[in-house]
Amino acid sequence: GAGVSQSPSNKVTEKGKDVELRCDPISGHTALYWYRQSLGQGLEFLIYFQGNSAPDKSGLPSDRFSAERTGGSVSTLTIQRTQQEDSAVYLCASRPGPNQPQHFGDGTRLSIL
């Protein structure tokens, strides 16, 4: 069956450019999460969407980072004026409801030159 889909799978861009990362969650999943994983580092929470509630943005590292979830489905993570320290794998996960596991996409590998 269809899992969480992320695009692009790889993105290389120059420092200072803006990037948009896309996540298509599993159909019917009400919760959507963005994380990032740097080389040798653990999983870092970024932002969480649940239904029509205000998103939990507590993990966003700076105001250069923002995310939207349109129509309760697709989500876009935007990074403005990218910096080299933004290089990481950005992972999206979705979940159908409480006490249910999160299911992850394979991520977008972002490299800032």
Add this chain to the structure above:
Amino acid sequence: DAKTTQPTSMDCAEGRAANLPCNHSTISGNEYVYWYRQIHSQGPQYIIHGLKNNETNEMASLIITEDRKSSTLILPHATLRDTAVYYCIVRASSNDYKLSFGAGTTVTVRA
């Protein structure tokens, strides 16, 4: 959230059962035990979770001790494709839990 302790690495032979231990001695009554794994260059993959009863699915079995202070993930017939980092996580029953992984156990399945 309760902290978990896992061995850093372990090897197992292809076709044999792999038993992955996890200690979570400070687990609370409302906290679930989740197992994920991450194969190189892929996103984390959910394996199984449980509260206090043993659980089994098509991928693995989860054995939770009666006092819930430790658990064991069992891969019944390990294959080379099971080589991955395995993460044991304890999380309370809530609607907005945010995952965080520790170092996990690096499992290498050898032919």
